[in-house]
Amino acid sequence: MSAAPAASIPRVLAVGWWFHLKMLSRSAFNGILQILWPLFFATIAFFLYGIDGDDRTLLYASIGASVMGVWSAVSTSGSGAVQRERWQGTLELLVAAPVPLASVLLPVTTAMATVGLYSMVTTLLWGRLLFGIDVSIEHPWLFAFSVPATVLAIGMLGFLLSVTVVRYRSAWALGNAFELPVWLVSGFLVPISILPDWVRPISWVLAPTWGVRAIRESALGGHPLPDLLLCLLLGTVYLLVGVFAAESILRSARRNASLSLS
Amino acid sequence: MTVIEVSSLRRIYRTRISPWRRGSREVEAVRGIDFAVERGELFGLLGPNGAGKTTTIKMLITLLLPTSGSARVLGHDVVEDPRAVRRRVGYVFGGDRGLYERLSGLDNLRYFAELYGVPAREQKARIAELLELAGLAGREKERVEGYSRGMRQRLHIARGLLHKPEVLFLDEPSIGIDPVGARELRTTVADLRNAGTTVLLTTHYMFEADELCDRIAVIADGRIVAEGTPAELKSRVGEGSVVEVEVFGDAGSVLPALRALSGVRSAVVEERGHSEVIVVRAEPGAEVTQGVLGALDGISLGRVATRQPTLEDAYVELVESA
Ligand SMILES: Nc1ncnc2c1ncn2[C@@H]1O[C@H](COP(=O)(O)OP(=O)(O)OP(=O)(O)O)[C@@H](O)[C@H]1O
Numbered sequence: 001m002s003a004a005p006a007a008s009i010p011r012v013l014a015v016g017w018w019f020h021l022k023m024l025s026r027s028a029f030n031g032i033l034q035i036l037w038p039l040f041f042a043t044i045a046f047f048l049y050g051i052d053g054d055d056r057t058l059l060y061a062s063i064g065a066s067v068m069g070v071w072s073a074v075s076t077s078g079s080g081a082v083q084r085e086r087w088q089g090t091l092e093l094l095v096a097a098p099v100p101l102a103s104v105l106l107p108v109t110t111a112m113a114t115v116g117l118y119s120m121v122t123t124l125l126w127g128r129l130l131f132g133i134d135v136s137i138e139h140p141w142l143f144a145f146s147v148p149a150t151v152l153a154i155g156m157l158g159f160l161l162s163v164t165v166v167r168y169r170s171a172w173a174l175g176n177a178f179e180l181p182v183w184l185v186s187g188f189l190v191p192i193s194i195l196p197d198w199v200r201p202i203s204w205v206l207a208p209t210w211g212v213r214a215i216r217e218s219a220l221g222g223h224p225l226p227d228l229l230l231c232l233l234l235g236t237v238y239l240l241v242g243v244f245a246a247e248s249i250l251r252s253a254r255r256n257a258s259l260s261l262s
Numbered sequence: 263m264t265v266i267e268v269s270s271l272r273r274i275y276r277t278r279i280s281p282w283r284r285g286s287r288e289v290e291a292v293r294g295i296d297f298a299v300e301r302g303e304l305f306g307l308l309g310p311n312g313a314g315k316t317t318t319i320k321m322l323i324t325l326l327l328p329t330s331g332s333a334r335v336l337g338h339d340v341v342e343d344p345r346a347v348r349r350r351v352g353y354v355f356g357g358d359r360g361l362y363e364r365l366s367g368l369d370n371l372r373y374f375a376e377l378y379g380v381p382a383r384e385q386k387a388r389i390a391e392l393l394e395l396a397g398l399a400g401r402e403k404e405r406v407e408g409y410s411r412g413m414r415q416r417l418h419i420a421r422g423l424l425h426k427p428e429v430l431f432l433d434e435p436s437i438g439i440d441p442v443g444a445r446e447l448r449t450t451v452a453d454l455r456n457a458g459t460t461v462l463l464t465t466h467y468m469f470e471a472d473e474l475c476d477r478i479a480v481i482a483d484g485r486i487v488a489e490g491t492p493a494e495l496k497s498r499v500g501e502g503s504v505v506e507v508e509v510f511g512d513a514g515s516v517l518p519a520l521r522a523l524s525g526v527r528s529a530v531v532e533e534r535g536h537s538e539v540i541v542v543r544a545e546p547g548a549e550v551t552q553g554v555l556g557a558l559d560g561i562s563l564g565r566v567a568t569r570q571p572t573l574e575d576a577y578v579e580l581v582e583s584a
C-alpha cells in the first residue's frame with residue numbers, strides 16, 4: 001500500500017470542467033433556460049434601443065445583452081452549485097480529497113461560464129435572425145480574444161463568490177444579490193457614463209466592465225486592446241485572491257463546521 | 263505501529279441561536295477522548311445517537327478542527343498537515359447522500375479518482391476492479407438517481423477505496439442495507455482488514471461490531487466509557503445469564519422488587535413492538551429465573567427466555583451507567 005501521489009492540477013481542472021459541464025447538460029431546466037434567456041435578453045436590448053437605434057447601436061446593445069447572459073448564468077448557478085454540493089453531501093468529500101480546494105471549485109464556475117458562452121453566441125444569433133441586426137465585426141481577431149477573455153474573467157468572479165459560499169452557508173444568495181447590480185454597474189445595458197460618479201470605481205474593479213468594452217470596441221471599431229488587457233489582469237487578480245482565500249476560508253469552515261448541513 | 267493516535271481530543275460546536283439576535287449556544291460534542299488504533303486493526307466506535315462518533319471521525323479526516331487536544335493519523339497531525347492525512351485515508355458514510363445523482367456511477371468514480379490522484383494510466387483498471395468488488399459491473403453507465411440504496415452504498419465504498427487508502431473510516435456504512443447486502447459488506451470490510459487496511463468503523467448494529475471488530479471503544483455523551491475487545495466488554499457485564507420476560511401490564515412497578523432479589527445485577531424494561539420485556543441480568547453464577555418469576559406473580563406473562571450476555575447487553579449497560 002502506498003500513498004496516492006499528488007494529483008496533477010491541470011488534469012484536475014480539465015477533468016472537473018468536463019464533469020461539471022456534463023452535469024449541467026443533464027439538467028432539463030438549465031437547458032431550457034439557456035435557450036430562453038438569450039432570446040429574452042436580445043428582446044430587451046432590442047426594445048431598449050430598437051425604436052430609434054441604427055444597426056450599430058443594436059449591435060452595441062445585443063453584445064451587452066449577451067454578456068449579461070454569461071454573468072447571469074455564472075452568478076446565480078455558480079454560487080448555487082457550491083450550495084448544492086453542500087446540500088447533497090459532496091462538499092465534504094471534495095474537501096476531504098488531497099487536491100487544493102481551489103482546483104475543485106474553479107471548474108464549477110468555468111463550466112458555468114462555458115455554458116454562458118453558448119448563451120452569448122445565441123443571443124447574437126437571435127439578434128441577427130429575429131431583428132436583422134448587422135453583426136459584422138471590425139477587428140475579428142481581437143473580438144475572438146475578447147469573448148473568451150470576458151467569459152473567463154466572469155468565471156473568475158463567480159469563483160470568488162463560490163469560495164465565500166464554502167465558508168458561509170447562506171452566501172449562495174450573494175450570487176443572486178449580485179446578479180442585477182453587476183449588470184448595471186458593468187455597463188452591460190446602459191453606458192457607465194450615465195451612472196453616478198461614486199459608482200465608477202466599482203465599475204473599474206469589475207472585470208466584466210472591461211470585457212464588454214473590449215468586445216464592443218472590437219466589434220464596432222475603437223481600441224479594444226487596453227480594455228482586453230485590463231479584463232485579463234483583473235481576472236488574474238480574482239483568480240489569485242480566490243486561490244489564496246480558499247485555503248484560509250477552508251480552515252475557517254473547518255473551525256465553524258460549515259461544510260455540512262447538520 | 264500506531265496508525266491513529268487521539269489524545270485529549272475535544273470539539274465544541276457553536277451555533278447562533280437566531281440570525282437576528284446575538285448570542286450562541288454551545289454543544290460540547292467530544293469531551294476529551296483518548297484512544298489509539300494499531301496498524302491492521304479493525305476498531306469500532308460505538309455509542310448512542312449524538313455521542314460524538316461522527317464528530318470524532320470528521321476531526322480525524324480533517325473536515326473539522328479540534329477545539330483542543332490532538333490527533334495524528336499515520337504520524338501526521340490533522341491540524342498541521344491535513345493534506346498528508348487526506349492522501350492516505352478513505353472516508354465512507356452511510357445513507358444515500360454524497361453522490362452526483364445526475365451522472366453515472368462511472369462518472370462519479372472517474373471524477374473522484376482524479377481528485378484522489380489515482381494516476382491516469384491506472385484509473386481504468388482500478389475502477390473496473392472496484393465496480394466488480396461493489397457488484398456494480400454492468401450498471402456503471404446508469405445515472406445514480408436510478409440506483410437503489412444498496413447500490414449507492416456500494417458505490418460509496420468503491421469511491422472510498424479508489425486510492426487504496428491505508429486507513430479507512432466507515433461511518434455507519436450498513437445503514438439502510440438489506441440483510442444480504444449487509445452480510446456482503448461485512449465480508450468486504452473483513453477482507454480489507456485481512457489485506458492490511460486499518461479500519462475505524464461506527465455502527466449501531468452490535469452483532470456487526472461483535473463479528474468484525476478487534477477492539478471497541480464505547481462513547482457516550484462525548485466521553486469514552488469503556489474500551490476493549492468484544493470479549494472483554496462482554497465479560498464486563500459479568501458472566502451472568504440474562505432472563506427476559508415478556509409482560510402485559512404495569513412492568514415498571516415490579517422493578518424495585520426484582521432489583522432487591524439476591525443475585526440480580528440489574529433489571530430494566532425494554533419496549534419491543536407492542537409488548538414490554540423485562541430484562542434481568544444476573545450476577546455471575548447466580549440462578550435467578552425462579553426468583554424473577556416469583557416476583558412477577560400476578561402479572562400476565564408472555565414468553566420467558568434465558569440466554570448468555572451479548573455485546574448488546576454489555577453496550578446497553580455501559581451506556582446506561584454512563
Ligand atoms: N454542525 C453541527 N453544529 C452543531 N452541533 C452539532 C453539529 N454536528 C453535530 N452536532 C452535535 O454534536 C453532538 C454529536 O454529534 P455526532 O454527529 O458526532 O454524533 P454521532 O455519535 O455521530 O451520532 P449518530 O449516531 O446519531 O450519528 C450532537 O449533540 C449533535 O447535535
Ligand SMILES: [Mg+2]
Nearest residue numbers: 315316317433
Ligand atoms: Mg453519526
